[in-house]
Amino acid sequence: MKLRSNFFLGDSLIILVSLIFIIFAFKTFWHFETGSVVQVNFQGKIYGNFSLFQDKKISLVGKEGSSMIEIKDGRARIKTAPCKNQYCVQQGWINFTGQILICIPNEVSIEILGKTKAYDSLNY
Amino acid sequence: MTRSIIKIKTTLLDHQIAQLSAIAIGLSLIESVLPSPMPGVKPGIANIITLYAIYRFNFKTAIWVSILRVFATSLILGQFLSPTFMLSLTGSMLSLLTLYFVIKLPSKFFSPIGFSILSSFAHIAGQLMLVRLWLIPHASIYYLIPIYSAAALLFGFINGWITYRLLKQHNSI
Numbered sequence: 001m002k003l004r005s006n007f008f009l010g011d012s013l014i015i016l017v018s019l020i021f022i023i024f025a026f027k028t029f030w031h032f033e034t035g036s037v038v039q040v041n042f043q044g045k046i047y048g049n050f051s052l053f054q055d056k057k058i059s060l061v062g063k064e065g066s067s068m069i070e071i072k073d074g075r076a077r078i079k080t081a082p083c084k085n086q087y088c089v090q091q092g093w094i095n096f097t098g099q100i101l102i103c104i105p106n107e108v109s110i111e112i113l114g115k116t117k118a119y120d121s122l123n124y
Numbered sequence: 125m126t127r128s129i130i131k132i133k134t135t136l137l138d139h140q141i142a143q144l145s146a147i148a149i150g151l152s153l154i155e156s157v158l159p160s161p162m163p164g165v166k167p168g169i170a171n172i173i174t175l176y177a178i179y180r181f182n183f184k185t186a187i188w189v190s191i192l193r194v195f196a197t198s199l200i201l202g203q204f205l206s207p208t209f210m211l212s213l214t215g216s217m218l219s220l221l222t223l224y225f226v227i228k229l230p231s232k233f234f235s236p237i238g239f240s241i242l243s244s245f246a247h248i249a250g251q252l253m254l255v256r257l258w259l260i261p262h263a264s265i266y267y268l269i270p271i272y273s274a275a276a277l278l279f280g281f282i283n284g285w286i287t288y289r290l291l292k293q294h295n296s297i
Contacts, residue, residue, distance in 0.1 A: 010233035018277045024184040
């Protein structure tokens with residue numbers, strides 16, 4: 001097989017189409033939606049839905065002790081937890097749809113809700 | 125007792141396949157020790173040899189080189205029949221299949237650069253499909269498509285360019 005020219009129109013087209021595809025892929029699959037509501041689950045039940053656009057502190061007293069949930073500036077976090085590991089506290093603030101913080105010892109979880117439900121990898 | 129010597133008759137093509145495979149295996153091994161930013165993002169420099177084989181020899185040689193490379197590398201690295209091996213095999217086969225069709229495109233408009241890009245896209249598409257169907261059957265892996273596509277374009281281009289330079293040096297252009 002021989003190569004004849006110095007400029008390859010086909011190659012350029014392939015590169016262009018690839019670039020368009022990559023941009024399209026980034027826009028489609030990396031679409032993060034900021035949520036507006038946080039759902040607080042406590043002891044297996046929905047404790048309540050709270051708007052993210054308010055300053056609020058919710059204190060839940062469970063088996064292990066007191067968990068403090070803080071809502072501020074459109075974000076939510078678990079501020080304090082009574083457990084040993086503090087995983088939920090260390091994950092910090094969440095604000096995108098589908099993000100979730102879970103404290104298993106004290107049976108507290110908070111999830112950000114939006115217009116559409118994001119992939120639920122936990123219940124899958 | 126007479127000593128029996130088993131002699132396998134080898135053709136010139138066998139020698140060419142062996143030589144090319146040896147280089148491809150070497151490149152794969154070098155690549156396997158390079159650190160990778162995330163699993164699956166690899167330059168795939170052994171594909172240079174596959175493309176080179178298509179241009180310099182024929183498609184049959186390329187198939188042999190590709191299959192031998194996948195099997196030998198996995199045996200050396202101890203990954204034979206592991207998920208890594210299956211991913212590598214799926215990727216290579218799909219990329220060969222793609223090359224089989226696109227290589228017929230007019231060489232006036234297409235060079236190894238374009239074919240290399242298409243082949244690396246096919247490679248990652250095959251791997252992602254296998255991951256989706258078998259290893260991580262969950263939609264969240266689609267999240268990785270943009271990164272893998274960008275890597276496919278970048279490394280596909282570089283590999284293609286190297287192949288192009290090699291072929292030019294060896295006067296087959």
